[in-house]
Amino acid sequence: MTKTIRTILATGLLSSGLFCQHAQATTINGTITFNGTLTAQILGGGIDGINWNPPKNAVSSVSGDYSSVHIGKLATFTNFQWNSSTLAITSPATTPFVEWTFTRGSTTYNFILDDLLTTGTITHTQVVTSPHHVSNLWAVTVMGSGTAQITGFEDTVGVFTVSGTGNAAHLSFDASGTAAGVDPVPDGGPTVMLLGAALTGLGALRRYLKR
Secondary structure: OOHHHHHHHHHHHHHHHHHHHHHHOOOOOOEEEEEEEEEEEEEEEEEEEEEEEOOOEEEEEOOHHOOOOOOOEEEEEEEEEOOOOOOOOEEEOOOEEEEEEEEEEEEEEEEEEEEEEEEEEEEEEEEEEOOOOOEEEEEEEEEEEEEEEOOOOEEEEEEEEEEEEEOOOOEEEEEEEEEEEOOOOOOOOOHHHHHHHHHHHHHHHHHHHHH
């Protein structure tokens, strides 16, 4: 193969590759929610935490790019702790970390939780309901930002929330992961130019081979 043919091929392939890369960029849009049980922890020293109680942490609703996930799909959650004053995550020691994950076929779904939390509150209130009975009321509210991941999509900024209430430290919860990515708006001009360059290169190669 001559230098001329190699140059034409390189130009055509490069232009085609750039065009495909430009066209395939897709961010995640959608919400997925879970429910199950967790153990709320007020550990002292200003540290609060959540321990997830497997194996019943399951998908409860889906929308958008999560719509193909079936309701009831089990997910793995990571226990974590935070400083109740600064909202800095203290455990796991390494952040960001995978807060929840599951796999469906060849597709993996993750949410990477960042440090710091936006909200992190655990309350424990004792209420006297009768002369001989005291109720323990627990409530958890957590919100944090991070990165939603789905195989085949671009990493997308998202939000993770948890809320739960109960009469003991072991309480029911609802959690959600929401991602609202903005896909690049087709710019028309550059895309058409890339496609045109690819077709021009291939056309030049065809004419050259007919000589």
